[in-house]
Amino acid sequence: MQKHIYIYNDGTLERKDNTVRFILKDGTKRVIPIETVETIFVFGEVSLNKRVLEFFNQKGVLLHFFNRYGFYSGSFYPRERLNNGLILLKQVEHYLDYSKRLYLAKKFTEGGFKNIVKLLKDYLRKQKPSESLRNTLELIKLRLEELNSAQTVEEVMQIEAKARKEYYSSWNFLINNEGFYFEKREKKPPTNPINALISFGNSLLYVAILSQIYRTYLDPRIGYLHETNRRSFSLNLDLAEVFKPIIVDRVIFSLINKGLIKEDQHFEEEIGKTYLNQVGRKIFVKHFEEKLATTFKHNKLGKVSYKRLLRLECYKLYKHLLGEESYKPFVG
The missing domain is CATH 1.20.120.920 (CRISPR-associated endonuclease Cas1, C-terminal domain)
Structure with missing residues (x-):
């Protein structure tokens, strides 16, 4: 089964060609292997734009957001691919x-x-x-x-x-x-x-x-x-x-x-x-x-x-x- 990714640091999620990168505040870039990811849990202060959300929607990747106390805030739930x-x-x-x-x-x-x-x-x-x-x-x-x-x-x-x-x-x-x-x-x-x-x-x-x-x-x-x-x-x-x-x-x-x-x-x-x-x-x-x-x-x-x-x-x-x-x- 696909895996979960947890983001604890502050930074930016951005699309780079056919993958996603997480850029930390200090400029460090980490590639997220999107094809193997099912869900991303976001605990840090993370910025993202429409382009990366469209990519997550295309790939069926869910994002769950938590506030600074670790309490659940909400989710990005992609358009359902399995409709019945x-x-x-x-x-x-x-x-x-x-x-x-x-x-x-x-x-x-x-x-x-x-x-x-x-x-x-x-x-x-x-x-x-x-x-x-x-x-x-x-x-x-x-x-x-x-x-x-x-x-x-x-x-x-x-x-x-x-x-x-x-x-x-x-x-x-x-x-x-x-x-x-x-x-x-x-x-x-x-x-x-x-x-x-x-x-x-x-x-x-x-x-x-x-x-x-x-x-x-x-x-x-x-x-x-x-x-x-x-x-x-x-x-x-x-x-x-x-x-x-x-x-x-x-x-x-x-x-x-x-x-x-x-x-x-x-x-x-x-x-x-x-x-x-x-x-x-x-x-x-x-x-x-x-x-x-x-x-x-x-x-x-x-x-x-x-x-x-x-x-x-x-x-x-x-x-x-x-x-x-x-x-x-x-x-x-």
Whole structure:
């Protein structure tokens, strides 16, 4: 699969013949092998013009922009090359038909819950017995039962919020590093290192999934769990619910428990917000990309990477919309 490029420095993106160069402030020029690039993540202050955007559009390269705090700002989403009127109609149909929308909202949430259960069971096997983790595990199982009887998307989201709160309450038992303590989830803005890690990791996952949706016939603007409204994209947020425990959370636990991210070295604070500094972001991105590249034995497809798995989840949804096979979220 094509690769991701991350730009942390300030500079200019420009087209040079049939390739793209990144010119740093000091005049250093770096060629970006555009034919092998799927997505560019921009963290620095970068200038670019219409000519290079037209080239990205031609090559189907997405750009995702992050502000100085590492918070997601927006994306350049090239004109869709894979258009399918039938799929668009089916996506709209499954949104307007409330029973069909509710089914998908439940399935995305169910996938997230089951992957949380799998994560907690893995930690219970590896660590000494923990009554608190066992209690959290039973609570998430209870939320799964409640989810089955939910009658509205709003009810699904309420159950999801309760489960997330209960899950996050167990994080201090999953974290083995005295420098980190997690009190509660705070997003806008994150106010401590663990919240900063969650927000940054989730943002990377959202746009990684968006890049995979672009390579399918699906329209990312139509979501089912997350309301389709004035926000640009919703479907990637839906699919991310399935993969947060598998990818983002496991990367965070690994970084903290192995001492690769340090509370006193890799974060900055400013007027009520905490965020990863540039060194911290690079460390997180490195391990996030390693996780995406990690392969495992899929029960149907053999050896598959987690990055490939994101695309496969889109295809599963595609088949569901066409009535070929009911969507079931990945659990593993």
